[in-house]
Amino acid sequence: MAQARPTLAERLRDQIAKEGPITVEAYMQACMADPQQGYYRTRNPLGAEGDFVTAPEISQIFGELLGLWSAEVWNNMGAPDSFHLVEMGPGRGTLMADALRALAQVAPGCLDAAEIQFVETSSPLRAQQKSACQHVTCPIHWHDRLNDIPHGPTILIANEFIDALPVRQFVKQHDGWHERMVTLTDDGEFTFLPGSKTITDQSVLPSDPQALKNGAILEFRPDVAPLIEEIARRATDNPMTAIFIDYGYTHGGTGDTIQAVKDHKFTDPLKQPGSADLTTHVDFLALEKYAKLQGLEVFGPMSQGHFLLSLGLAVRTKKLLAKASQEQAQLIVSGAQRLVDPEQMGALFKILVLASPNLPSPVPF
Ligand SMILES: C[S@@+](CC[C@H](N)C(=O)[O-])C[C@H]1O[C@@H](n2cnc3c(N)ncnc32)[C@H](O)[C@@H]1O
Structure with missing residues (x-):
């Protein structure tokens, strides 16, 4: 046997x-x-039926606003004929699908110029990303590392990516x-x-x-310095803007911040290794300091609530409500609130933007 x-x-x-x-x-x-x-190699951890939910899974507005933000940044770069739209750790592909749908409606020129580059090490999640983006018209490629993507004008999005890197x-x-x-x-x-x-x-x-x-x-977090160094290299020979959205602290700090989440509840990180999502708070001050040292322009950190409200979350919510059933309306309102309410994700989650020097400031900085 x-x-x-x-x-x-x-x-x-x-x-x-x-x-x-x-x-x-x-x-x-x-x-x-x-x-x-390993946790990410064996399962689809995200969503109501998984272990935890992230902002793009809570409300389509999150990805849509990041799509519109990308179009503004692309314009700031001089609207290049082609550029890499990179997402690091794209999860189920929901953020990118929502972002590209918004681009198709309001910035088709930006969409035509985009080449999608997913940096993802999980096979089950790669399959989900493929399915979420099956109607996407621009080319999509998958990579294990940012360093594998050819250089060129680049917009990089990373939501809850850094918190998943070991410390x-x-x-x-x-x-x-x-x-x-x-x-x-x-x-x-x-x-x-x-x-x-x-x-x-x-x-x-x-x-x-x-x-x-x-x-x-x-x-x-040992993986952060090589990541920032690669962004800085790419930002030297081409226009580059990277947005990191994550939970964490902005003034440095001490303490054990490892948290394990399984079935939407906290659990012991040492129980059943590989069966729960392990993350730690992101040290935004360390990111900011190292990025400046590498010659990058730094914007933020700004709270997620402030960022999304400045980009028009309230207007977009109203638009969605105009066509919604009562049941849908409840979900739209509670999802939007969860993203920006300081008691929920609005203050704990922060935005940090790293960019090539000499580009105009990205909205809303
Ligand atoms: C917490 S999830 C966030 C998913 C997605 N960004 C979202 O907001 O729903 C972390 C993502 O990063 C990926 N990931 C974790 N470590 C990685 C690594 N070293 N390289 C590339 N992707 C990684 C995971 O597979 C997953 O897609």
Whole structure:
């Protein structure tokens, strides 16, 4: 009889037992992207029937307004005959489908010039993106990395992409900073512990690490610097504007922000690795600082609520309501409110725009 394939939890337990504790980053990487059993490799996590919902799944207005925003940015770039409209981590493809439908109506010239470039590592989600964009007239390509897309004028959209990239965590102890690791208890359960070595690489620590108390936790996202460096390279030889929309903090901070979500509820990130969505708060200050260092123009961070209202969310809501049934009207209003209400997504989610120097400021900055 064929033996059952070991689960991700069993493989990680085996690895820790043989080789010792693994970093938080390695644990998150395995949970999210293990080729056989990683969360994003094995399922369609988004939507009411999945584990969580994102802004484009809440209201079509989100993608539509980003489509109109892209048309403005394209005009600012001098309306090039062709450009890359890149989306990083496009999920179910809903944002892009809504954006392109809006472009077809109000900016057909921009739509004609667009070549869609999806950066997506999940096969199940690639299939969903294909289906969501089946009526799209412009060419669509898929890539594993931004670096694989040819250079050229580019508009890049990334909604809830950075929060899904793994972090390293560091814990302050009496003798300095230690990498936070994942190990096993005597009962074989996963647990956190500070690694034995102190960290000497100052580039991952804050400029004034002495100011923090023992027990403080810091997070550092290793994939961010290479991403910004690639954007900066592309922004040097061609006009480029990138918009990042994510949840996070703007003044730097400390603390363990790993959260695990399954079936629309918070769960323990160490329970059943690979079965829940793991994310962490985005450090917008770190993004902003590094982007400036790379010579990019930075706009924001601005709250999602302010951004969407400035782009005309209220007007678009009214237009949709004019043709809606009572049931549809309720969904349209509650969806729009959820995106902009400061108590819901309006304040926690922020917008950061990175652009080639010398382009006109993007709306609404
Ligand atoms: C939280 S979902 C956001 C989906 C979509 N942007 C939305 O708003 O509905 C994260 C997305 O990023 C993708 N992703 C995660 N890590 C990735 C990586 N390293 N490279 C490319 N895509 C990645 C996931 O497969 C998924 O499509």
